[in-house]
Amino acid sequence: MKRHFLLTILAAFGFSGCTSSIGHLIEPKKPTQTTQPTQQIQTPKTQYDYEEPTPEKKEAYENTMRKIASGIQDDPNYKRLSLNTNEKKEWFKKLTYRLWDRQITRHQFIAEGLKRYPDHGYELNFIVRGFTFE
Template sequence: MKLRLLAAGIAALAFSGCTNNTMIPSFSPSAPVETPKAPVVEHTDYEHASPEKQNLFYEDMVAVATSTKSDPNYHRMALDTPERKAWFKNLMYRLWDGQITKQEFIAEGVSKYPDHRYEFEFVANGYEQRR
């Protein structure tokens, strides 16, 4: 009997000795909860980029555009207004600059041109290969 009590006491001390009360977070409703802050990503469009970045982007953009000509499945989009051209160039720039992901690029493109998923995927893959 004494042996069982001694064993139980040692076990209790072993478990309680490992507890660090300072590491237990408080979950009381009055305690403020800190939420992690998302990293701030500076969104810059093509027109406001530095001349060096514009030149690097332009080189990659021309290379990707040239590669579309050799793909029979690629169909040009109706970028028939200055506004549409500027939108598409800025969308490509944001992808190229890492401001948006490949998936975000495709989703935003398909939202305006739903019949051109292949083309947006093609462009996104082209920029991905240039990195």
């Protein structure tokens, strides 16, 4: 049985191998002159990259945050983040919005959150779970 399975896998790899057209052998390639690079390297977004929400997006984001906040009250393990200054509140709002709007990934959200609140991994993961991504 294992031998039959192995032979099937090897045959599949044989059929999926790299093939090359012979067009490049018949006609020589013409050199292309470009001054722009053909690929742009995309850098990961940081806490300073932020796209302001439209009024519609802002309302949808706030509704989602209300749902997450209502779930916090039911979780005895959740320890509130210390957002006691306007600067911290603005940072948190921008960070959660960027996650909600998919400007950053879940991993980036948690990594940025842990920089400020290293003992709040549970809470950051709770917030991530509160967002539903389809």
